[in-house]
Every structure is written in C-alpha cells, then in structure tokens.
Amino acid sequence: MRRKTLVAAGALALGGLAIGSAVQAVSPGFTDDRSATLAKAISPEKPRNVILLIGDGTDDSIITAARNYELGAKGRFALDELPFTGAMTTFGLKTGTDPNDYPINYVSDSAPTASGWSTGKKTVDSRISQGPSASDTAPGTDYDTVLEKYKAAGKRTGNVSTAEITDATPAAAGSHINLRECQGPANMAKCGYAKKSAVPAGKGSIAEQLVDNKIDVLLGGGAARYAQATDAGPSVLDYAKSTYSYQAVDTKTALDGVTSLDKGPILGLFASANMTPRYEPLTATPAGAGGPTTTCKTADRGTQPSLADMTDKAIKLLDNDKGFFLQVESAMVDKQEHASDICGAIGDVLELDNALKVAQAYQAKHPDTLIIVTGDHAHSTQIVGNGGTTTDATGATGGKATATVKTFDGDPMTVAYSTAAPGSSQSHTGSQIRVAASGPQAANVTGTIDQTDLFSTMLGRTPSKLPTTTPPTAQPTPQQPAPAGAPVVAVVTDKKISAKTLTKKGLRVSTSAGGATSVRITVVKGGRTLATKTLGARGGTAEIRVKTRVKGALKVVVTATGPGGTATKARSVTVTR
Template sequence: MNSRLTRVLGTAAVVGALALAGTTAIGASGGAEDRSAELASKIDPQKPRNVILIIGDGMDDSMITAARNYELGADGRFALDELPFTGAMTTHGYKVGEGPDYPIAYVSDSAPTASAWSTGKKTVDSRVSQGPSTDLEVPGEDYETVLQKYRDAGKRTGNVSTAELTDATPAAAATSINNRACQGPEDLETCTEAQKANGGKGSIAEQLVDNEIDVILGGGAQRFAQEADEGGTVSDYATEELDYNVVSDRSELDSVGSLEEGPILGLFSEGNMTPHYEPLVAQPGGAGGPDTQCSDADRGDEPSLSEMTGKAIELLDNKKGFFLQTESAMIDKQEHASDICGAIGDLREIDATVKVALEYQKSNPDTLIIVTADHAHSTQIVGSADGGKQTATVRTADGDPLTVAYSTQDEGSAHTGSQIRVAASGPQAANVTGTIDQTDLFGIMARGASGTKPTPPPTSHPKPTATLKAPSSVSPSEAHKGVRLTTGFSDASKATLTATQGRKKIATEKVSTKGGSFVVKLREAQPGKVTFTLNASGKGGKTTTTKTVRVTKR
C-alpha cells in the first residue's frame, strides 16, 4: 500500500509550514524525504462526521500552476497542493437523446458536472441534479443530492458561492430542475413544469430556501427579488414563511452568532460577486508584459470566500455533524473572459479557503475535506505572446514573465474535456487517489450521512460451519491414486471442494453436506504444495476452510 501511495502522490506536500510560506520542500540535491509511513498513517477508513467540499470552478492543473507561479513562484506550494491524498477526476457527461444509452459529451458545463458529484449520476448539459431526457425542455427524473442526504440525516447543511447562488454549481447541491437558466420564478420559460402554479418545485431560488439549507451565502440577490407565484418576492417568502434571516454585507454576516433564530441567507451582490483582482484580458498579439502585475479590486463590503466559509463552519459546527459545499466561481467566469488576473485572484482565495478548512480540521479530525473542480478550462501556459489566439503576460513571484494563452475561440474562452485534480484530507480521503470519476465523490461523501457503520439485517438462520481434515503429505503416486479427506458440516446445504497448485486448479468436487470421508484424485499434481479449499453455503450465509498438503518428490 505504501509504495502505491508514494507512486500516486509523488513528492507533494512535505511540510505544511513550508507550503504556507511558498517554499519548496525539495532540497538542492533533487531528492525528497520518504513519506510512505506518514501517508499510511493518514489513511482513515472511518465515516466522516463533517464534510467540507471546496470547489474551484474551472480550476484545472494548468490554472493552478499559473496561479502558483504568479503568487508563490515555480517552487512554491499552495495549501491545496499539500493535502495528503491526490488523484485525477474525469468529467464527461451526456447529450440529450432517446436513451437509455445517451451519447457521451466529452466537454461538459457546470450543471452536469456539479450534478455528478452531488447525485452520483451523470446527466446532460444545463441539467441540474435531474436525469437526462430527449430534450432540455423535457424534465428528467429528480435525483437526491448528497446535501439532502445529510439534511435528512439530521445534520446541518451549508451552500456558499461567489457566483449567484442560483448558478449551476450551488444549484446542483440542493435543487433539481431541467434547465440551469431557470434561476428565479420569472426565469421559468423553459421550465414550465417546475412552476409552483403547475404543481412543480419552483425555480432554483425557491427550491434553495424550500430545501431547508441552514446557511446559504453568496451573490444573486436579483433572483431572490423576483416575484413568486404566491405573491411577494422569494426573499419575502424565505423570511416570512421559512424564518430565514437575510444579511447583505460583511458586517451583517459578522454579527450572526448562531442559528438559534433561524437559518441564514446571505445575498452580497445583485449578480456574481466581485473578483479579487482587476482584469487583465488577453488579446491577439498579447496583453500585459514582463513587468505587469495584478492589482487588487475594490470589493466594497462583500465578504471573501474564505470569510464566508469560516462563518459557515462556525454556524454549522455541532455534535451531529454537517455538510458544506463552498465554491470559488469566478475562476471559471474570468477564464471565460480571458482574464488571467481575475482568475488568479480567485484561485488565491480558494487556497485561503482551504487553509480555513484545515484549521478547523485540526481540532475536528473527523472532518473530510475535498478540494476539486467541476471541469477543465482553456487557460494554457505558453512560451511567448504569439503562443495562442489571445495571450497575456504577467511578472511572477520569481520575477520572471509568465504568458498564458486562450485559443478555443477568437474572443473569450471555453471549457475543455481534460481530467481535473481532486485532493483530500481526513476520513475517507484516501479514496480519491488514482483516477476516479466525478460520480465517485458522491459515494465517498455520502458515507458520512449515516454517521455509523450500517448494521447487517438480522437473520434467523445460523451461519454454516465446515471442517476439513487431510494428511500433511503424500507421495506423487498417492496423490495420483487419491488423497483421502474428511469433512464435517452444520447448517450447510451446498458444498464444493477445489484443489489448486500454484495458480492452476487441478481438481473440483461436489461434496455431500452430510460429511464423511472421500477420495480426491490429483492426476496433475506435481511435487510441492496443494491447497484444498472447502466452500459451504446455507440460508445463514457462506463459509470457507482450507488445508495444505505437500506432495513429496518420491
């Protein structure tokens, strides 16, 4: 196990303190310390009490590398690089069709990718936690999400994003609808069956509050200001009918001390929240230059992702446990705009968010932290300003120029179908290693919803028993003529015996469950060990017993 983990994880994450300072963990000799024992000690098969899922929208390895180079230098390491278990995750989805075998979509948007880890099932572009169908306007089957499983298990839940809270990724955590565009009650042109007036669950905004999420923080106030079918806005409905407390800036959020007076709905901007850096938009022929650096943006009273996440953890913390999804959305949105500085700033902020989660985990080791993305993007590190359709250059922490290119289209950029990074720490974290699919995250996270190991159903039938007696050794001639064995059984209805030598099966016999002696001829036996395996089954289950007999040379 240790050697496999070393091979999968490589030399990442040796000393956390060095990582926070942006210092390389590899010495001048080019070697790295042996971490096999350390990694083995971090494998924890227990079910987590808490799950913190941190999403960087569009955060693939190329974007992580560009941000790391800029913020820390080529030899630096983010906190997200230091998580003990790292793997790769595939992100493909489906295209609409007749089914049940839907065409593969190798490049997906945020709706089906977020739905994949939220529900454990794949769906089509623009579909939110709902199954595929023949057309986007034809609803599919509603899927239960991992957040809803935690809620139904009596645990607290949270949903945080720097996008509009009704955007695809936060929507997939707790709502089901046929089109991600149906964000508010006035946006339901393509989701008529979802209208509450038609007996549906309502728009994404309505479903978010109806699904009793304890802490909802992010942008998108404009969606909650829309008029609902019952009259009044979604915000009015949330406060008057569901007892939500609505906050609108950092100071109001800071003043919230508990959930005793009701759940929290934080709406900190009309639309998406403000990126942390002013834009540097790539251009044909190149933008920026070898001395260009990113400038801090004026974010007013908007809380940062790390501040929102810290407050969410503070409010959700309880003995039963919680599930929290938190998303840095503007990485993706600024990549779409070919804005390298905007994307870097929000990736830096997601790393600050990882540090907040790790600090909580120190005193709550039964917390699973997962950091990943929904899909890859087209940001590529290139060698010069003519390395793509649109390029931009900035000066990194090393003092050297870094050029990135966007080449999926002439203006702006689009998603790609590459696999993405997934990293984790805490109970169940080792399950992210190797190459997994996004749907696998659902099972890893959902194990904590039950809190305890499932108890097998009781049975009125006792488990069968089987005994096997055999001589310790036989000569080759005795083996060929037949080895005498004696069996005994209780509560067994079927039994078989196999004899193997090395990897070769040399005899198979059905055995009477009445027990007794019989002879097994081993005509192909050679000098060496022969293993007899007796398998018995009954209404109470199965049992196996083995005996080894040595065939002598003479």
C-alpha cells in the same frame, strides 16, 4: 529589486517546504520517504462532517499559473500539500431517445458536472441534479443529492459561492430542474412544468428550491434573483423570511454579526449577480496584454466578504454534535477564464486556497472531518513559451489571445486562450482534473476516479479494514504469527473550557488511532480521575462531561490499546469560571 532577489536573501517557508532562491539549480521536492506519514493519514471511518471546496473551472493549468504568480515555481499552495491526490474525469451525457444508451458528452458544463458529485449519476448539459431525457426542455428524474441526504439525517447543511447562489454549481447541491437558466421565478420560460403555479404544482425556480430545502447557511451573490416575485406574489426573499424565518444579510459587517442559527437559517446575498473577483481584470488580446513587469491589482470589493470570510462563518454556524455538510465554490476562476482574464482567474484560485486553510484549521480540532478540494471541469488557460501570438524561432505559437504577468519569481509568464476567437467566451475543455483530500476516507480520491465517485465518499462508504501484516519482503515464516506494531494515536481538544460547559455539555475530544482494538479517554486532575470514555478501534469524537465543578488545569489522556502494545497522548485543558 526583483522579487527573486528578495527570495535569494533568505529561504521562504511555504506550506512546510523550504523555498530557496529562484536562481539556484536545486530541487523543490522532498528527501525523506513519506510512506509512514501517508499510512498514518489513512482513516477508513465514515466522516462526521464533510467540507467540499470547488474551484469552478480549476484544472492543473490554472493552478500552476496561480502558483507561479502568487508563490513562485517552487511554491506550494495548501491544496498542493493535501495527503491524498488523484485525477478525476468529468464527462457527461447528451440528450437522446434511448434511455439505456445516451451519447457521451466529452466536454461538459458546470450543471452536469456539479450534479455528478451531488447525486452520483451522470446527466446532460444544463441539467441540475436531474436525470437525462429526450430533449433539453423535457424533465428527467430528480436525483437525491448529498446535501439533501445529510439534511434528512438531521445534519446541518451549508452552500457558499462567489457566483450567484442560484448558479449551476451551488444549484446542483440543493435543487432539481431541467435547465440551469431557470434561476428565479421570472426566468422560468423553458421550465414551465416546474413553476409552483403549474398544475400539478412544481418545485419552483432554483432560488425557491434552495430556500424550500431549508439549507441552514446560504451565502453568495444573486440578490436580483431573490428580489423577483414568486407566482404567489411576494419576492423570493420575503418568502424565505416569512416561511422559514431566514435571517437576511447583505454585507460582511452584517454577516459578522450573525452568531447562531437560533433565530433561523442564514441567507447572505452580497451582490446583485456574481461577487467581485479578488483582482482587477487583465484580459488577453491578439497583440498580447500585459508584459514582463505587469502585476495584478487588487479590486475594490466594497462591503463584500471574501470566500474565506464566508467559509469561516459557515463552519462556525454549522458546527454541531450531529455533523454537517458544506459546499464552498470559488466560482470566478471559471467566469474569468471565459473572459480571458488571467488576473481574475488567478485571484480566485488564491481565494480557494485561503478558504481551504480555514477548513483545515477546523479539521485540526475535528479530525472526523473530511475535506475534498477539486474542480468541476477543465478550462482554456494554457501557459505558453512566448509572449505573443505569432510563431517564434522554435515554431511555438502563443495562441489566439495572450497575456503576460510578472510572477513571484520576478520572471514573465505568458498564458494563452485559444478555444474561441478574441472577444468571445472561451470554452471548457474535456481534460481530467485534480482532486485532493484529507481526513476520514480521503484515500478514496487517489488514482483516477470519476466525479460521481465523490458522492459515495462524501456520504461515507462502508469502512474497510486496514492491513496489519508486515510488508512482503519482511514476512515471517508460515509457522510464526506476524508481529503487530504498536498503535498510533492522535488527539485534539480545546485548550480552554468553562466549568459550566464542562458539566453541562462536556469537553469535546477528537481522536484517531491505527493498529488499536480500543481507545480510552481519561480526564484527570491532580492524579484524580474525573471521567472516562471508551471508543472503538479507530477512535472518534466524544463529549466528556465532568459531574463535579472544577477549575484550573486538567489533563486529557488518550490511550490506544492493540495487539502490539499501547500508545498514549495527553493534552492540557484549562477550566475557567
């Protein structure tokens, strides 16, 4: 039975959108005006936590192909339904002798693009969080990264990837070097100045620098880089253990067994090089690979955790009162696009979306968390209208190499790769890409931005003041003050807490409000007030301690007060022994 027949038998709810039969001529869109919903989603406050999710090489073309395959043309990924979406430019620079006028590079690799959001500055191909210079081997100026700034502020930091953790995108978060290829101590031929044995001593290879930055959670591939000997003798892995007490794990089971950072930071290396993609390869060919009935086959990933597994563990380990920064990369989208492998690329878009859902579950309880989802550059995958490489009756051509798969709708979809000859590595492209976000300051991704703009947003821009006047068409006369609407308030708290935790640490209550001048949290039991806390106009997160030992049901009442009145939300909490 074709899959679209199954869908026709009953609507399938995906991401809150009712998806009907693929054969019905109906719009998959929305009907109600969304202005009020979007307005409520705007928060100008600085985020306490930041989770940045990167799909390497993930542009709208591969998102569309993955959506068609996994959900159907009318489906929606979680990343499609984030409240704020924009377009992001990704150009870089070229080396040059005039530091005031470096040439523009319209098609960049992952090193300068990842360095762009990490540092807020442009640089050249293969350069890792370091400024441009006159040549590839001449070092530039090291630029501080978002991760390093969060670390310096006393917040926890994490770096997760399905590539080698020393690859360009994760490297840019926490290292500085002139060439991305200098990943381990044995790979430093073109980065001699950076060797720790150099005079003066350098910062070392990317693997060493990630360790020396004392990143709390490092998870990905690249075990072979950490097995390399340092200039001083021991391997990078042994150096990490002996110098910084890193806890090393190499399987999902071992990762599951780590429950805290009390014994030291975590270094998870789950593959010698890159981790295994979700799906087995389907490589495009000049004659056309696959066909109308071809589906992607799940790969055997052995003991490796999924990207969602790593994201979930990272968030749980990083969660703390001061906040954290976490970068998560679904890297194999790019790797498999280079290889003209449509199934491999589609699978890692799904991995990215599953990791996003993990982040959203955390954000639901911690609304002071900013989530950003984007890519680093565009790539070569294109959905085309015919299943071959020759010119059809309409004059359309498939491309130098194509592959066809059967989508969720039950229909064939053909993709083409034409940036390189068949059998060669496909190239990046210079198109703008998608960026989407939710949480505090998420509205800053709307419109067309550059990826360097993410740097200031992730660090937290100076909060602006939201307008309180009514729309121009409903403005009162000049003699009348503009009426203020009643405040709105949202609250999230744990449903259960132990009596000991309630008295020692307190109950975490996260609130957000609009149109208020103050927000007050009250903890009540049986009509008796046990504790109160007053927050600012936008709310925030507070730990509410109750001095008296209690058990049973409590009520948490949050009241937002403003010129237009008050708004109240209550949540029930059970106190256990």
